Amino acid sequence: MATDSFVSRHNGPRESEIAYMLKQIGVSSIEELIDQTVPKPIRLPKPIAISEGISEYEFYKKIKAIAAKNKIFRSFIGMGYYGTATPAVILRNIFENPSWYTSYTPYQAEISQGRLEALINFQTMVMDLTGMEIANCSLLDEATAAAEAMLMMHGLRSRAAVKEGKNTLFVDENIFPQTLDVILTRAEPAGIEVQLGKYSEAELGSSVFGAIVQYPAANGEIIDYTQFTEDAHKQEILVTAIADILSLAIIKAPAEWGADIAVGSTQRFGVPMGFGGPHAGYLATRDAYKRQMPGRIIGVSIDSAGNKALRMALQTREQHIKREKATSNICTAQALLATMAGMYAVYHGQEGIKRIANHTHNHAALAADKLEKLGFKITTKNFFDTIEITLPVGIKAEDIRKIALEKEINFFYKADDKVQMSFDEVVTLEEINSIAEIFAKAAKKSAEKATKVETKVVFEPKFARTSSFLSEKVFNHYHSETEMMRYIKKLERKDISLTHSMISLGSCTMKLNAAVEMLPLSWSEFGAIHPFVPSNQAEGYLELIKELEQDLAIITGFHAVSLQPNSGAAGEYAGLMVIRQYHIHRSEGHRNVAIIPTSAHGTNPASAAMAGMDIVLVACDSKGNIDVEDLRQKAEEHKNDLACFMVTYPSTHGIFEGRIKEMMDIVHKNGGLVYMDGANMNAQVGITNPGFIGADVCHLNLHKTFAIPHGGGGPGVGPIAVAKHLAEFLPSHSLVKTGGENGIMAVSAAPFGSASVLPITYGYIKMLGADGLRKATEMAIVNANYLAARLQGHYTILYKGEMGRVGHEMILDAQNFKKEYDADATDISKRLMDYGFHAPTLSFPVHDTLMIEPTESESLQELDRFIETMIAIKGELEEIKSGKADKEDNVLKNAPHTALEITADEWKHPYSRTKAAYPLAWIAENKFWPAVARVDNGYGDRNLICTCAPLDSYK
Numbered sequence: 001m002a003t004d005s006f007v008s009r010h011n012g013p014r015e016s017e018i019a020y021m022l023k024q025i026g027v028s029s030i031e032e033l034i035d036q037t038v039p040k041p042i043r044l045p046k047p048i049a050i051s052e053g054i055s056e057y058e059f060y061k062k063i064k065a066i067a068a069k070n071k072i073f074r075s076f077i078g079m080g081y082y083g084t085a086t087p088a089v090i091l092r093n094i095f096e097n098p099s100w101y102t103s104y105t106p107y108q109a110e111i112s113q114g115r116l117e118a119l120i121n122f123q124t125m126v127m128d129l130t131g132m133e134i135a136n137c138s139l140l141d142e143a144t145a146a147a148e149a150m151l152m153m154h155g156l157r158s159r160a161a162v163k164e165g166k167n168t169l170f171v172d173e174n175i176f177p178q179t180l181d182v183i184l185t186r187a188e189p190a191g192i193e194v195q196l197g198k199y200s201e202a203e204l205g206s207s208v209f210g211a212i213v214q215y216p217a218a219n220g221e222i223i224d225y226t227q228f229t230e231d232a233h234k235q236e237i238l239v240t241a242i243a244d245i246l247s248l249a250i251i252k253a254p255a256e257w258g259a260d261i262a263v264g265s266t267q268r269f270g271v272p273m274g275f276g277g278p279h280a281g282y283l284a285t286r287d288a289y290k291r292q293m294p295g296r297i298i299g300v301s302i303d304s305a306g307n308k309a310l311r312m313a314l315q316t317r318e319q320h321i322k323r324e325k326a327t328s329n330i331c332t333a334q335a336l337l338a339t340m341a342g343m344y345a346v347y348h349g350q351e352g353i354k355r356i357a358n359h360t361h362n363h364a365a366l367a368a369d370k371l372e373k374l375g376f377k378i379t380t381k382n383f384f385d386t387i388e389i390t391l392p393v394g395i396k397a398e399d400i401r402k403i404a405l406e407k408e409i410n411f412f413y414k415a416d417d418k419v420q421m422s423f424d425e426v427v428t429l430e431e432i433n434s435i436a437e438i439f440a441k442a443a444k445k446s447a448e449k450a451t452k453v454e455t456k457v458v459f460e461p462k463f464a465r466t467s468s469f470l471s472e473k474v475f476n477h478y479h480s481e482t483e484m485m486r487y488i489k490k491l492e493r494k495d496i497s498l499t500h501s502m503i504s505l506g507s508c509t510m511k512l513n514a515a516v517e518m519l520p521l522s523w524s525e526f527g528a529i530h531p532f533v534p535s536n537q538a539e540g541y542l543e544l545i546k547e548l549e550q551d552l553a554i555i556t557g558f559h560a561v562s563l564q565p566n567s568g569a570a571g572e573y574a575g576l577m578v579i580r581q582y583h584i585h586r587s588e589g590h591r592n593v594a595i596i597p598t599s600a601h602g603t604n605p606a607s608a609a610m611a612g613m614d615i616v617l618v619a620c621d622s623k624g625n626i627d628v629e630d631l632r633q634k635a636e637e638h639k640n641d642l643a644c645f646m647v648t649y650p651s652t653h654g655i656f657e658g659r660i661k662e663m664m665d666i667v668h669k670n671g672g673l674v675y676m677d678g679a680n681m682n683a684q685v686g687i688t689n690p691g692f693i694g695a696d697v698c699h700l701n702l703h704k705t706f707a708i709p710h711g712g713g714g715p716g717v718g719p720i721a722v723a724k725h726l727a728e729f730l731p732s733h734s735l736v737k738t739g740g741e742n743g744i745m746a747v748s749a750a751p752f753g754s755a756s757v758l759p760i761t762y763g764y765i766k767m768l769g770a771d772g773l774r775k776a777t778e779m780a781i782v783n784a785n786y787l788a789a790r791l792q793g794h795y796t797i798l799y800k801g802e803m804g805r806v807g808h809e810m811i812l813d814a815q816n817f818k819k820e821y822d823a824d825a826t827d828i829s830k831r832l833m834d835y836g837f838h839a840p841t842l843s844f845p846v847h848d849t850l851m852i853e854p855t856e857s858e859s860l861q862e863l864d865r866f867i868e869t870m871i872a873i874k875g876e877l878e879e880i881k882s883g884k885a886d887k888e889d890n891v892l893k894n895a896p897h898t899a900l901e902i903t904a905d906e907w908k909h910p911y912s913r914t915k916a917a918y919p920l921a922w923i924a925e926n927k928f929w930p931a932v933a934r935v936d937n938g939y940g941d942r943n944l945i946c947t948c949a950p951l952d953s954y955k
Helices: 004-010 015-025 030-037 056-068 088-095 113-130 142-155 159-164 177-187 226-234 287-292 319-325 335-373 397-406 429-442 481-492 515-522 539-556 568-585 603-610 628-637 660-669 724-729 755-791 817-821 825-834 860-882 913-917 921-926 937-942 949-954
Strands: 168-172 193-197 208-215 238-243 261-265 281-285 297-303 308-313 386-390 412-415 418-422 560-562 593-597 614-618 642-648 673-678 697-700 720-722 810-813 849-852
Touching: 004 056, 004 755, 015 030, 015 755, 015 860, 030 755, 056 515, 056 539, 056 755, 088 335, 088 481, 088 515, 113 281, 113 297, 113 308, 113 335, 113 481, 142 168, 142 177, 142 208, 142 238, 142 261, 142 281, 142 287, 168 177, 177 193, 208 226, 226 238, 281 287, 297 937, 308 937, 319 603, 335 386, 335 429, 335 481, 397 412, 397 418, 397 429, 515 755, 539 560, 539 697, 539 720, 539 755, 560 724, 568 603, 568 642, 568 673, 568 697, 568 720, 568 724, 593 603, 593 628, 603 614, 603 642, 614 628, 628 642, 628 660, 642 660, 660 673, 720 724, 755 810, 755 860, 817 860, 825 849, 825 860
Parallel strands: 168 193, 168 208, 208 238, 238 261, 593 614, 593 642, 642 673, 673 697
Antiparallel strands: 261 281, 297 308, 386 418, 412 418, 560 720, 697 720, 810 849
């Protein structure tokens, strides 16, 4: 009975309420409902072989024991991951705060002003430090950001360059190996040839379109790329700098020496290493290139009252709209981590960031000085934080390693005669003396102890930064903890999250992120581990990862799992690349056609295009099902080149299609493999699975089905599960052994992706167990069908299954509302804010519809509040239709209503203030006030401003 405590806490409805809900649905049992919802041919014949669930207390003990197996040595490995001190005010008030980590991507701007402001602070920070004119609000990590920059430069080629076949990217060899891996992975299917060499000897021929250099370089050297960049520009070659964000506080900004794009990681701005992630990558560029930027951009606009308001700008670049023509397949960013990094800059300000950078540099300089005095050669002359040591004859890197491990210190061992070390914010004088002792012992000498750290700059003056940064008000005001705490709380109050009410977004599964699952994330045993430590220092992580991979393989019915992809879109891409490699390995590399239903998520065709595939669309019938005959025809037509069929199941329309196995057979008979998009796995777990249905590979959204929170738009984790014949092609890594024997190269910087959030999913599975996982799926279907039954007669549900049931989500049809009520789905979504709810998914996958997914975690009482709200809004629509409400000046067209408007001295509307703000009595108990009125999207795009400077006037 130990598991009951967690299962009953995870699922919303009480056992005593389920009979009532089933009666409303029109069935006598959950089993009867599942029989009417999930086709019997795909039902699992027996329970999944996952162990019995454990209690929260038992999980806490278990995860503590696992954490204790990680050894926290002091890591000077660097290579893109560094020690950092997360300010406690940020850790406590953001990272550990469900109001921040349970919010959704800020598509609904009026109820997202807090996190939008936090993200525009991040953008401004990046722009200031890089010297660029525009930045996005985060990418997945440094390596994928570099790969995105490559594709961006490729997309910016002139027509003449495209015609001339400019398809070569030059990459300076002094680059982190994991970054090079991801660049090579992305380059191959795009037809881009990567030319690796020394920047100083580069022959930038007529075929080169872009160049990537690291700044400072991977060995720590600060290099003047000015002449290189000038020469590149003369040949219409764009230059990307992979820039260390902390170094830019004291060395020249990339834009100042001519770089066109700057990318990197903001991990060292207060985000723990966490065995590799999640961390917010960044990309910044010149204003002229903003239309080709990947990712999301936060911009300043105005609301209907003329007040400044924030929103996601240039949304038409999003992959769900542009599909295979998107600039990227990026969906999840790293919003929560970007918020933390941005707040780190807010808290420290320019002087604080400079102080941290100088602290880092001064300690690196002291270490270099002490090692030189011991007779070691420092090969990096102009450095910021990283030094490379060439060992004298008679001393091997292994000698240093053994002594260092005795002192519980890690370095990066580049070769038998080379050791590299990187310093950081938390380095101490005592540690510098310990490092000197290690090298002195290897050289059979004694090291003199340093008693102080001198303030000096060891790089040439020409490299020094002279320009100011972080001059905006927000970076110069909140430097006491009291002020910082209040600022974070002020932004928090502007955002709606799961702490306020249910977020009924279809296909986004905003379920409970249990507190006990979240607790381990703050522990140093998970946060302080570098991703490239020796395996015996990460035994806890590796045990957790192995068990989680096994559990996810069982749940999906597959053979093997890779946890490397760090978003759902990255998982799609990784799965397709594995399929591509499978065909190449079988000498069928010509297979490059991906068949995709028209109802698919927009990331599907975007990912297929990124994997070098040609997209062939398959139609859906009037009931929302894939047209099987059209699929058959397309599969046979392209049988010689068919690579795969991409399918979401249950479908994006929220139904279990009865002919799914037939579709699988059609594809397999014509030489293709089946990729199943796991976005809707919340309706499968324990009842069916992709492997049993017949798919070859699927990705999973751990930030949906498996309880990792959305964090305002990330972190996301998108592992892929594969059948046995694909296991050998799973992603590898150049620095840590992982993946298959013939695995594709890395798809993200860290070998196990966003490892530090994996304890959440691990706990979710362990506490629910096989029975609890199935119950969660059943309750997701019960809750969705209860909603559908109660809304029947008020709204039309666009698609239902063969027996009239929806799956775990449904689409409400508002396509005729504009004609009938002179209002549309957008008006409904805005009005929901007045009732205290986040809108369902708007106009996807069908325009002018609302896709609703209640999840299993919502209580009957919350479902009833949402139902009452939707019925009340329908009544407001009827009032417009009947003439009782004015066609233009009504509660729907004017929604949402702000506190400022409601309390103004003057009220000009024909309806009452009460009707505007408190249309139902229970709203007063938990009233959420939108921070701004309806945002003018067009104004923000026509007047694109993406820094926080205009906000200074109303902070």
